[in-house]
Amino acid sequence: MTMVARRRAPGVRKGAPHPLRTEAVRGFAPFAGAVVLVTLGVMLGSRAKRWQGDWGATAAQVHSALLIILPLGAAAGCWQGGRERRRRTEELWGTAVRPPLVRFLAAALPLTAWVTAGYLVAVAAALLATGPYALGGRPHLGLLPGDAVALASAALAGQVAGRVLPTRLAAPLLAVAGYAGLGVATMGSSGHGSPLSPVFPVGDDQLPVWWQPVAMAVWTGGVALAAVLAYAARRRTAALLPLAAAVAAGALLVRTGEGLLHPDPLSRHQVCDTSTTPAVCVNARYAKLLPQVKAAVAGITGKLEGVRNLPVRWADRPGGFHPDEAQLPMVTPVGWALVRGRLTDPREFAWEAAAGLGRHAECEEPRVMELDELVRHYLAPRPYESYIDGLDAHGSRAQRAELRKRVAARAHLASMSGTERRAWLSAYFATAGSCDVTGVPQL
Numbered sequence: 526m527t528m529v530a531r532r533r534a535p536g537v538r539k540g541a542p543h544p545l546r547t548e549a550v551r552g553f554a555p556f557a558g559a560v561v562l563v564t565l566g567v568m569l570g571s572r573a574k575r576w577q578g579d580w581g582a583t584a585a586q587v588h589s590a591l592l593i594i595l596p597l598g599a600a601a602g603c604w605q606g607g608r609e610r611r612r613r614t615e616e617l618w619g620t621a622v623r624p625p626l627v628r629f630l631a632a633a634l635p636l637t638a639w640v641t642a643g644y645l646v647a648v649a650a651a652l653l654a655t656g657p658y659a660l661g662g663r664p665h666l667g668l669l670p671g672d673a674v675a676l677a678s679a680a681l682a683g684q685v686a687g688r689v690l691p692t693r694l695a696a697p698l699l700a701v702a703g704y705a706g707l708g709v710a711t712m713g714s715s716g717h718g719s720p721l722s723p724v725f726p727v728g729d730d731q732l733p734v735w736w737q738p739v740a741m742a743v744w745t746g747g748v749a750l751a752a753v754l755a756y757a758a759r760r761r762t763a764a765l766l767p768l769a770a771a772v773a774a775g776a777l778l779v780r781t782g783e784g785l786l787h788p789d790p791l792s793r794h795q796v797c798d799t800s801t802t803p804a805v806c807v808n809a810r811y812a813k814l815l816p817q818v819k820a821a822v823a824g825i826t827g828k829l830e831g832v833r834n835l836p837v838r839w840a841d842r843p844g845g846f847h848p849d850e851a852q853l854p855m856v857t858p859v860g861w862a863l864v865r866g867r868l869t870d871p872r873e874f875a876w877e878a879a880a881g882l883g884r885h886a887e888c889e890e891p892r893v894m895e896l897d898e899l900v901r902h903y904l905a906p907r908p909y910e911s912y913i914d915g916l917d918a919h920g921s922r923a924q925r926a927e928l929r930k931r932v933a934a935r936a937h938l939a940s941m942s943g944t945e946r947r948a949w950l951s952a953y954f955a956t957a958g959s960c961d962v963t964g965v966p967q968l
Contacts, residue, residue: 553608557601557680558639564597565590565647575860576651578658581729581789581810582859584665587648591672591724592711596703598640598676599683603696605636606687629684629757637680644676658866661812662791667733671741675723678749679703685752720778720785729858730810730843731786740774747771792843801826803851803882804838811841811856814863818853821871822878825904831947834954839878848958851881875905883953888960896962899934900953937968 568590569576576582652664686699710722719725723745727733747767754764778785789810797806798819803826805819822839829835836851846852854877856863868874879901885893902910917928938946949966956962 553601553605554636554639557598557605557636558643560601561594561597561640561643561676562647565594565644566650568593569647569651572860573654574864575858577655577859578660578863578866579729579810579857579859580655580659580662580665581731582857583651583655584668585727585729587651588668588672588727589724591675592704592707594644595676595679595707595723596700598644599679599686599703600696600700601640602633602636602680602683603687603690603699605632606684607690607693607695608632608687610691624759626754626757626759629688629753633681633684633753636684637677640680641673641677645673660814660866661796661810662789665732665789667735667738668727669738671733671738671745672723674742675745678745682749682752685749685756688756720782721775725785727786730789730792732789734781734785734787737778737785740777743774744771744778747774788843795840795842797838799838802829803836805853806838806840807853808841811863813866814856814868817868817871818874821868821874822905825875825879825882828904829950831943832954833947833951834957836882836884836957839881851878851884853881854878870908872905872908876901876907879904882957884957885960890960890962893956893960893962895931895934896953896965898931899938899968900950902931902935903938934968 565587569586572586576586648669655664683696683699687695690699707722707724710719711724711726721744723741747770751764751768751771754767755761758764791809794809795806796809796812796815797804798815801819801822805815805822805826807815807818818839837849838851839853840846840850841853841856842850854862854874856868862869862874880897882904883897883900885897888894901907907913914928914931917924938949941949949968952965953962956965
């Protein structure tokens with residue numbers, strides 16, 4: 526054959542691009558994905574100090590953001606679903622050769638994919654932002670599959686709503702209704718959230734059971750797929766199969782209830798440095814925080830060298846402490862005492878650590894409170910203690926007298942010899958846990 530014969534006739538075009546490709550690269554779908562990405566990015570970025578550096582807090586923040594992202598995805602789908610009505614091309618579209626289900630999916634799948642991709646990109650960015658500051662553990666990804674499927678299902682079901690509801694206000698109304706419905710379902714009657722809600726509350730130190738994401742995906746995906754088949758399939762009875770799967774998954778979630786979550790195994794363990802007395806232990810979720818904590822309390826442990834009756838260790842464990850332990854100051858939730866892997870105020874942290882050694886928290890005996898204040902001042906003065914003293918110096922006669930008494934006691938304790946001070950502190954720590962301080966010598 527000649528080269529001339531192989532040439533296309535004038536006006537003949539190459540094959541038209543696939544409808545899915547056209548929908549995926551043009552129109553509203555890419556814009557909807559970008560909106561989800563930017564919205565979630567702004568939500569997470571504005572609260573970065575509350576999750577950056579803690580894998581559990583990052584997962585909890587991303588998961589709770591679905592309260593906004595799910596209604597947004599449903600509204601985007603609803604707007605896409607009402608496109609033909611707004612263009613007044615419903616009758617023309619109905620004359621297409623392809624079956625109704627194929628036509629529906631050609632418009633629905635690209636938007637669903639873009640919305641889900643925007644969410645996953647934002648989640649990946651959050652994980653990358655947490656990595657450099659993480660203090661222990663590993664990324665909590667257990668909720669991610671169920672959350673992603675729930676968002677895709679919301680976008681898909683929203684497009685069915687857009688086809689059915691004959692009004693331009695359908696999308697914003699669906700967003701408002703979705704937000705309100707998720708809020709009510711998440712609150713729940715027990716305060717622990719409804720197991721059927723994709724936005725059920727999750728703590729920073731909690732993980733889902735292994736099958737929960739699968740059940741949540743079947744529950745949300747089954748409902749969305751049933752809605753699609755009921756609307757666009759030739760045989761609407763086909764919707765019964767995914768609906769039955771959704772009901773079964775939902776029943777499993779409801780029956781399990783609070784058992785869907787369990788504590789992070791790392792939260793039950795301690796990582797300790799026993800080179801000091803008391804030893805310093807932190808929760809294994811923050812194992813890399815141990816050097817900072819040890820440095821913060823170094824002034825305390827140095828002053829307690831040779832003192833008897835001390836707790837064996839500072840500990841940070843959920844569910845109570847052993848009798849020979851003192852409570853380490855809380856560093857969670859992140860964003861207050863701990864931001865991006867660093868203690869925000871080591872001096873305040875040290876003061877709280879010193880306060881935990883005496884263990885007189887529930888005793889309101891005046892002498893006990895005076896001794897607690899004195900020992901805390903000696904071990905780790907509070908950052909704004911001088912400000913409080915200044916207020917008392919210009920206060921009433923009783924306040925000025927109390928200030929003189931405090932200053933005299935501080936000076937006396939500081940002027941003691943090392944042996945005398947160790948003996949006095951040993952007598953003080955022997956009273957830990959009781960209100961009887963008669964064995965502590967007067968200063």
